[in-house]
Amino acid sequence: MSLQLAQLNVGVPVGPRDDPRMAGFYADIDRINGVADGWPGFVWRLVDDSGSDATSLRPFGGDLVVNMSVWVSLDALRQYTFRSGHLDVLRRRREWFVPLGEPHHVMWWVPEGHHPTLGEARERLDLLRSVGPTEKAFTFRDPHPAL
Numbered sequence: 001m002s003l004q005l006a007q008l009n010v011g012v013p014v015g016p017r018d019d020p021r022m023a024g025f026y027a028d029i030d031r032i033n034g035v036a037d038g039w040p041g042f043v044w045r046l047v048d049d050s051g052s053d054a055t056s057l058r059p060f061g062g063d064l065v066v067n068m069s070v071w072v073s074l075d076a077l078r079q080y081t082f083r084s085g086h087l088d089v090l091r092r093r094r095e096w097f098v099p100l101g102e103p104h105h106v107m108w109w110v111p112e113g114h115h116p117t118l119g120e121a122r123e124r125l126d127l128l129r130s131v132g133p134t135e136k137a138f139t140f141r142d143p144h145p146a147l
Contacts, residue, residue, distance in 0.1 A: 002112040003146040004043055005077055008068045008121040009105040010060065011097035017055070025096040028089060029053055035084050036069065041076020044115050045069040059118040068121055070110065074143055077107070081140075103128050106137050109146045 014021050033053055036042055046054045046068040055065050071077040080086060106125045110116055124137040133142035 003109040004112050004114075005071045005074050005107055005146075006068070006110045006114075006116045006121070006124075007071070007077060007105065007107045008066060008116075008125055010064050010066050010100075010125065011093070011104055012063045012100065013065060013097055014095075022096055024092065025089075026055075029055065032086055032089055035086065036080055039076070039080045039084060041072040042080070043070040043072060046118075057118075060122060066118065066121070068116065068118070070115060074107070074145075078140065103139065105139060107139065107143070108137055109135075109144075 013019075013025075016022070017026060030052060033045065036045060046057070046066065048054050048056045050056070054067060057066055058064065059066060069077075071080070081090070103125065106121070106128045108116075108124045127134070128137040128139070133139055133144070135144040135147060138144045
C-alpha cells in the first residue's frame with residue numbers, strides 16, 4: 001500500500017475576514033492556494049462550498065480556522081512550504097493569527113487516494129498535543145517516515 005502525507009494547520013485569526021488587520025492574509029490566499037494546487041506533489045486540499053479555500057469553515061468551534069491538504073510525500077510538502085513563496089506568508093503569521101501556545105500543525109500518513117476527514121485531523125492534532133510527535137502525528141521538526 002502506497003502512503004501519502006496529510007497535514008492540518010489551525011489558527012485563530014486576530015479578527016474577522018473584513019478586519020483591516022486580516023487584509024494582507026485574505027489578499028494573498030487565492031494566489032498561495034493556486035501555487036499549492038499546481039505544485040509538484042500536491043494531491044488535494046480542503047475547500048468550503050465556494051471551492052476556493054476553507055477559511056469559512058469552523059469545524060472545531062469558536063474562531064479556529066483550518067487548512068488541510070494531502071501531498072505525495074513529506075519532501076513535496078517541505079518544498080512547497082519553504083521554497084514556493086509560502087514561506088513569506090508563513091513568516092507573517094503573527095500579524096494575522098493569535099499565538100496558540102500549543103501545536104497548531106500536524107502531519108500523518110494516509111493511504112494513497114484517501115482524503116482525511118476533519119474528525120481524523122482533529123484526532124491527530126489532539127494526539128500530537130497530548131503525547132508529542134509519534135509515527136501517528138508529527139511535525140516538520142520531528143518527522144516520521146511512512147511505514
